[in-house]
Amino acid sequence: MTARRADPRHRRRHRPAGGLSRRLPGRAALGAGGTLAAVPTLLIVHHTPSPATAEMFDAVLRGATDPEITGVDVVRRAALAATASDLLAADGVILGTPANIGYMSGALKHFFDQVYYPVLDGTRGLPYGAFVHGNLGTEGAVRAVESIADGLGWRRVAATVQVAGSPGMPDLRACWELGATVAASLMS
Ligand SMILES: Cc1cc2nc3c(=O)[nH]c(=O)nc-3n(C[C@H](O)[C@H](O)[C@H](O)COP(=O)(O)O)c2cc1C
16 A cells, blocks of 8 residues: 555546545544554446356455455445445556457446536546456456456456456456455455
8 A cells, every 4th residue: 555655656646526526434443553444445447247257256255355454444336326436535446357259248338427527536546456257258348348448447466366267266266366366455
């Protein structure tokens, strides 16, 4: 966290004016010297309609909430329910989707469509990771997610996890690592 904050490339530029400009009240913890410090929030935005994708999501969540990861709040939102306010209140994000017709799911695309402009100036440098499940070919969906994240100026802090077919132990381990890596990047 210290390195991330110290590096100006990773700082938020500013939050947009108006109702979305203020960070939502989050949890606070006693920091060094007894001062109150905001607890960083990891947001997981996912569309997980099938058991296979849900298994990946569960593994990501287990990694992000591992007991060794301390001082990070993990918030999960279904892609159709996630909002710009959720993103503006987050310090990092993980995106999960199936590959559908060579692209991310309509639900995750809808999420990006509705948040893109409201968060454009307020989330630059946001650390992110992603996982994609498919059966035929996940490249198009991965490319789409990473292109939009690039457009928003987000910073990928872990390799995108792509799984075709039924997830095996190594796949679920990679999902666990994804959750743990993004969450650990928010620890102070
Ligand atoms: C309309 C539709 C389009 C799909 N297109 C793709 C695709 O382009 N690439 C791919 O790898 N899988 C594709 N799939 C498979 C889904 O990614 C897969 O069903 C999903 O990840 C859930 O996995 P499961 O069906 O094995 O549980 C498609 C599924 C549907 C229903």
